[in-house]
Amino acid sequence: GNSVTQMEGPVTLSEEAFLTINCTYTATGYPSLFWYVQYPGEGLQLLLKATKADDKGSNKGFEATYRKETTSFHLEKGSVQVSDSAVYFCALRKGSARQLTFGSGTQLTVLP
Amino acid sequence: NAGVTQTPKFQVLKTGQSMTLQCAQDMNHNSMYWYRQDPGMGLRLIYYSASEGTTDKGEVPNGYNVSRLNKREFSLRLESAAPSQTSVYFCASSPDQGTNEKLFFGSGTQLSVL
Numbered sequence: 180g181n182s183v184t185q186m187e188g189p190v191t192l193s194e195e196a197f198l199t200i201n202c203t204y205t206a207t208g209y210p211s212l213f214w215y216v217q218y219p220g221e222g223l224q225l226l227l228k229a230t231k232a233d234d235k236g237s238n239k240g241f242e243a244t245y246r247k248e249t250t251s252f253h254l255e256k257g258s259v260q261v262s263d264s265a266v267y268f269c270a271l272r273k274g275s276a277r278q279l280t281f282g283s284g285t286q287l288t289v290l291p
Numbered sequence: 292n293a294g295v296t297q298t299p300k301f302q303v304l305k306t307g308q309s310m311t312l313q314c315a316q317d318m319n320h321n322s323m324y325w326y327r328q329d330p331g332m333g334l335r336l337i338y339y340s341a342s343e344g345t346t347d348k349g350e351v352p353n354g355y356n357v358s359r360l361n362k363r364e365f366s367l368r369l370e371s372a373a374p375s376q377t378s379v380y381f382c383a384s385s386p387d388q389g390t391n392e393k394l395f396f397g398s399g400t401q402l403s404v405l
Contacts, residue, residue: 183333222295222396278349281333
């Protein structure tokens, strides 16, 4: 079946540091890939997505590239801010399937 | 800007008790979902409703029932709570039938079953 594996957290960085959160997936064919973010006390919200190989999703300074050859969708940001502290979830959707398959989430804390 | 509202935010139950988690959205979305999140695991779909009057099982439906009361509201009921149902529950909605890319989530309900 489909699955998503994220790097385990928590991740703690200083402000302006470079961020990478690894995400790999297992699925047949060409799933759509997503990053969701959950800020403290709030629900998850879509951060970015990519729907085909080599697509790059980007939003709020975050980027992720759909790599079919390595089945990966790593999240990156060049310079994190304290306000980026949140839990980040990688997810996939295969074809017309109704449900998203989520990773376990990675807690990011950015210190001033 | 209410979005998706879940109540309650926290609940403690004893084994065998029943309760209903409430969810309402004010975005006129067709589809609504209930997920649970357990430590070290991703969110797993319990039930979903593609439109008013329809509900379908997700990945982990056992021990739960749902009601799509109207387009706005989608409730999740635990008839006889078990410790294995201790989890964080998220309600979500999306505008499109048949796809769920653009999910809008509530802030979650922390449920503990003793």
